[in-house]
Amino acid sequence: MQAEIITIGDEILIGQIVDTNSAFLGKEFNKAGISIYQITSVQDDKAHILKSLKEAEENADIIIVTGGLGPTKDDITKHTICEYFNDSLVENKKVLAHVEHLFSKYINTPISELNRKQALVPSKAKVLMNLFGTAPGMWLEKNGKVFVSLPGVPYEMKALITNEVIPALRSKFKFPYIKHKTILTYGLGESAIANRIEAWEDALPKFIKLAYLPSLGKVRLRLSAKSMNKNLVDEEIEKQINILLPQIKDIFVGFEEDLSLEALIGKQLTEMGKTLSIAESCTGGKIAQAFTANAGASKYFKGSIVSYATESKVNILGVSQADIMSHSVVSKAVAMTMAKNVRELFNTDYAISTTGNAGPSKGESDADVGTVWIAIATKTNVYSEVFNFSNQREKVINKAKNKAFEMLQKEITIKP
Numbered sequence: 144m145q146a147e148i149i150t151i152g153d154e155i156l157i158g159q160i161v162d163t164n165s166a167f168l169g170k171e172f173n174k175a176g177i178s179i180y181q182i183t184s185v186q187d188d189k190a191h192i193l194k195s196l197k198e199a200e201e202n203a204d205i206i207i208v209t210g211g212l213g214p215t216k217d218d219i220t221k222h223t224i225c226e227y228f229n230d231s232l233v234e235n236k237k238v239l240a241h242v243e244h245l246f247s248k249y250i251n252t253p254i255s256e257l258n259r260k261q262a263l264v265p266s267k268a269k270v271l272m273n274l275f276g277t278a279p280g281m282w283l284e285k286n287g288k289v290f291v292s293l294p295g296v297p298y299e300m301k302a303l304i305t306n307e308v309i310p311a312l313r314s315k316f317k318f319p320y321i322k323h324k325t326i327l328t329y330g331l332g333e334s335a336i337a338n339r340i341e342a343w344e345d346a347l348p349k350f351i352k353l354a355y356l357p358s359l360g361k362v363r364l365r366l367s368a369k370s371m372n373k374n375l376v377d378e379e380i381e382k383q384i385n386i387l388l389p390q391i392k393d394i395f396v397g398f399e400e401d402l403s404l405e406a407l408i409g410k411q412l413t414e415m416g417k418t419l420s421i422a423e424s425c426t427g428g429k430i431a432q433a434f435t436a437n438a439g440a441s442k443y444f445k446g447s448i449v450s451y452a453t454e455s456k457v458n459i460l461g462v463s464q465a466d467i468m469s470h471s472v473v474s475k476a477v478a479m480t481m482a483k484n485v486r487e488l489f490n491t492d493y494a495i496s497t498t499g500n501a502g503p504s505k506g507e508s509d510a511d512v513g514t515v516w517i518a519i520a521t522k523t524n525v526y527s528e529v530f531n532f533s534n535q536r537e538k539v540i541n542k543a544k545n546k547a548f549e550m551l552q553k554e555i556t557i558k559p
Contacts, residue, residue, distance in 0.1 A: 351383060413442045425473075425498060448460060495518070513531045
């Protein structure tokens, strides 16, 4: 069973917005056992949309279309779908009542005829009620294929996929069982890992595939298995992991389980009843942002200070001018003081600090561009390590962020 995703909107093609909808759909469909054959982004153009629908029907069993369902003239998806299905628009009274309710309760501007036209849907469509917006989802079928048109607003689309589309697809089709198990590794490159585990990889059963997912400072190893036999998949994945782990025990830090490393750390801290605070300089709040992007972060994350300028390190975090004069602002002494003092300030169990030179110029320190000191503080100890993450600013910042996650994860895993 294969699906194709079509995203509609000039704003995607010109880079004005990032297509996060396709990433979400790919993940959710994969969980359901549905393979994505192709993702296509098209213009707000009737001929282009019609061509994409025709090609998708040839490629896939399920076609998901997002975008182009607004009330303005450039939103042409409904009219184009009508042409593709030789259909016409009719007013859906339930949708109209919902639109009028939204305007009366939540929207200050008066409802217009354009807004009321949101209730027009193809006569052959099954309407999927959009509880969070005015554009309904639409389910149509042709030649044994399912076409689903959804609004492009991410939170509206996600709710419809979760509450309406996936359950309906499960009731209509029988999907295979798909399982992914992702192993997190740090400290060794992709090619070096591949050389180390080559014999194990070559011996994997045909229904299990291994993917290497390298990122700055880390490599994820994703095992993927697909079969109609759930027990076979579960047992074989577990067996293969038990064979693999002794071969990578020096670089293994945990399992992703659909969680980022920062989310995994948050889960560990929550289960341990431990807390975290952060003092950032060169990373500019990126580490704190990564933690707080996860729901429930307030259970373990107590606060952060972005002490970007030297005076904020001195005035807020209590870094001594003497240390700065003796060692520079990018130094082990400064990093350790930042971590120690932010931990005490927020009264947490753990703290992270970063101070470095991300470039492109040296700034207030003589340290080479790419030099970053990262410190970890606990109630009983504080230590710091220095790294050089190349000379490209964004790469330096993201590598420092990932290395901080690695250091903290090892600290809480090895010495809880």
